[in-house]
Amino acid sequence: MSYLALERLTKAYGSVLAVDALDLTVVRGEFISLLGPSGCGKTTTLQMIAGFVEPTSGRAMLDGTDLFGVRPNKRGLGVVFQSYALFPHVTVAENVAFGLEMRGVPRAEREQRVKQTLDLVGLTGMADRYPRRMSGGQQQRVALARALVIQPAILLLDEPLSNLDAKLREEMQTELRTIQRSVGTTTILVTHDQGEAMALSDRIVIMNKGRVEQIARPDEAYARPASAFVANFLGKTNVLSAKVVNEGNRQVVDMAGFRLPVPNRSLSGAVTVTVRPERIAFVDDPAPGVQGRVHTRVFQGTHWLFHIETELGALIVLRQNDGVAVPSEGENVRLAWGENDLLIATSGAM
Structure with a gap:
């Protein structure tokens, strides 16, 4: 009540x-x-x-x-x-x-x-x-x-x-x-x-x-x-242009060649994707992902903040300070994230 x-x-x-x-x-x-x-x-x-x-x-x-x-x-x-x-x-x-x-x-x-x-x-x-x-x-x-x-x-x-x-x-x-x-x-x-x-x-x-x-x-x-505004206002996020294409009997979202299944949605054509910085991982070749180059990295105590140049544009990545070595400025890296990490909407809705 x-x-x-x-x-x-x-x-x-x-x-x-x-x-x-x-x-x-x-x-x-x-x-x-x-x-x-x-x-x-x-x-x-x-x-x-x-x-x-x-x-x-x-x-x-x-x-x-x-x-x-x-x-x-x-x-x-x-x-x-x-x-x-x-x-x-x-x-x-x-x-x-x-x-x-x-x-x-x-x-x-x-x-x-x-x-x-x-x-x-x-x-x-x-x-x-x-x-x-x-x-x-x-x-x-x-x-x-x-x-x-x-x-x-x-x-x-x-x-x-x-x-x-x-x-x-x-x-x-x-x-x-x-x-x-x-x-x-x-x-x-x-x-x-x-x-x-x-x-x-x-x-x-x-x-x-x-x-x-x-x-x-x-x-x-x-x-x-619920919207790109909320995603941007509640903490840092990455906003990417992508497109939904058919791949066999399923739909995938194509992000500069990095493809993931569309999660529980029926979309087509140009879309906008948001992904949180902490959901982006550094992966090794030949794993699927997006190529990039570390532009800057900033130490913030509990975590590292990276700005990385990619074909999708500049991406923000957060990596916990867990004692594991992190990429240096100028280093080439490969980035990936999962289908459940995406917020996808038609370009007009975003």
Whole structure:
């Protein structure tokens, strides 16, 4: 049963559709990420759920109630903004208690819930500190505590980790997911960071130009992207021109002479193929494959990144740093991949 249902949700600014007929169902306790480039409509979608932006059309149903008939401050939603929006001249405890005061929660209960929530987000003993004297990660925790303390029906996160440095952002991702699982709050995150979305989410909603390209589990979206846009946006990928031809009683995709069976598809003529860099292997002659020459190789700690010139164009290849010798720059190599590593579509569809 869906807990939150967005039905044909649309927002137009004149002739420009910021969000175009978006459909999404979220189950209770789920962690959903709205992922996409700037201008794709993800933040506008979040703001319509929160009540900060009025939709042009469509509905948002929360546990059977139409949210668009409810004022923003009555929707029972917790929001964490990118800027945190903390009050700098009052203490952490007073910041966190603000929403409870607005709801008329008695003082004794307020103090108990504030303490419990500060403990939850790892701020034990910091109730009397002022935000301006805290690190960015600590301020982010205060903002999260302020949103959680009201026990929201849904927690809305608008790129809350984007102001943190890379190491702290990774640490906070782990903390955020742990907190969300322990509390069980239904959560919707807006982010442009693919790694963040894949690390945190039960499902990802990948958006482009106001429309949904794919809704899937992170591993599903990465392994079987629904479009070339998704394949390119979720990590590195190689986009190749190829053609489908008949070979006896089967169809094969021909990539500069390297042929593989077409997996469970009926296509013909020119196609576009995408293949992930980590799915490409170095093979020895005379194994089937594509000839190439290493243009550059870059050591990135856990793996090597290669740029290789081939008849198909420049290919990106990732090779794990497992202690095995890797090709040098300028070296001729042979590359291959399997039929199940391909995403194939007609040229027009890509």
